[in-house]
Amino acid sequence: MVQQIEVGPRVRLNTDRVLHAAVSLADDVGIESLSMRRLAQELGVVPMALYKHVANKEELLDGMVGVIVGEIDPPVRDAGWRSAVRQRILSAREALLRHPWARQVLESRTNRTPAVLEYMDTFIGMFLAGGFSVDLTHHVMHALGSRMWGFTQELFQDPAGADTEGKAEVPPEVQAAMFQEMSTRYPKILQIAMAAKHDDGPVVGPGCDDQFEFEFALDLLLEGFDRLHRQDWTSARAKLVRG
Amino acid sequence: MVQQIEVGPRVRLNTDRVLHAAVSLADDVGIESLSMRRLAQELGVVPMALYKHVANKEELLDGMVGVIVGEIDPPVRDAGWRSAVRQRILSAREALLRHPWARQVLESRTNRTPAVLEYMDTFIGMFLAGGFSVDLTHHVMHALGSRMWGFTQELFQDPAGADTEGKAEVPPEVQAAMFQEMSTRYPKILQIAMAAKHDDGPVVGPGCDDQFEFEFALDLLLEGFDRLHRQDWTSARAKLVRG
DNA sequence: ACCTGAACACCGTTCAAGT
């Protein structure tokens, strides 16, 4: 699991080492178990030593986000806006999927760190380079929202995730009872959940093809953006129509 | 600010009273300051007394979400799916806006409480009643994601929000320097930010019409859903095409 | 310049006891 020990001459701490240690500690033990004290221990150092390199825990989290954002590929060159945007979002998605805690941290934070701003700036650049008006680009960015990072709120999240080991298996008869309960109380949820499972396999469990769902919504939006772009959509006109 | 005092015969605690006290405490002091101890104090009771009515803090948060979800209007009757969905989402949005902490709590949680399931079930029902296939409804729900709750990740969030009082005002010359810095490092962000401010007023500050942005993206999606629905879209066919 | 020790003001939660 977590590497530690670290004998020999104590390596000098620096912000980068702190940040990367924090990232891999969060990868290993989960974000909820990441504390300044625990991180210090991992680095073989007293808690207060960290405060020379990050001002506080908030800044630590911002720095960790920065590390992950740094793993996202820059926009591909010489491609249309649509494929450039699509590829970059899917690259972001891959980076975020490597660090399951990152989604939550990204969302919980009002990020205006240089790394995040840099990402957004080049992101916006893809639309502008594709001939989008500044106006449309602005609204398009809002429409994407967190999808820009390659994720959306999952509808039917697995409970907690993390340690699947500790939890006792649900015995089949209890599972059947839960199923019964669901089908009478929430029949429609069950219906669409069953539809997803149909061609996959297990009736209960995470049978959704998340990647398909993500691309479904993404392409729907991209299609819409494209249409508006070709129509020379402006927000002023839209507001007029809306009244 | 926070009402407390509460003299006279101590009212008996119950889960409902605990939950509602927690909601209004979070409204008042912010979710990050909501602790079991603080809540107990607010109710004029020792911390441990709460544990007779909620199993732990997680369950408290789930219960608080339940209270907010209960404030969302049920689907309107005798309307087309599109207007029913639209109205309900905007009603959810109003409820969530009344409790600024709710968005974050909703997102941080793997909610499968009865209140949330009930909301989703009736939500799904609107599409099915509109003649959507179970298949399309499933994907459409994923595409909506957290937009179902009436919010999306805000692009340019105000830092932290909450106590605007304590923070010292940024002096104009510093503001100008920040502006300068932004325009050279993140020129495109500035461009689209300026576009938003154009007809509003202050150059810096929250000049975005959040409601417009929200409806812009929502209508783009609804439009897309409608098109797929009329084309008798199926995921099987879509996967075939995609390869 | 960087790290340490001890302390402060908090957390959520358990356990055994009170009425």
Added chain:
DNA sequence: ACCTGAACACCGTTCAAGT
């Protein structure tokens, strides 16, 4: 049946001191 007191094992962070 409900509430209390005292305690446990944690937090993030400050301050003054060490090398």
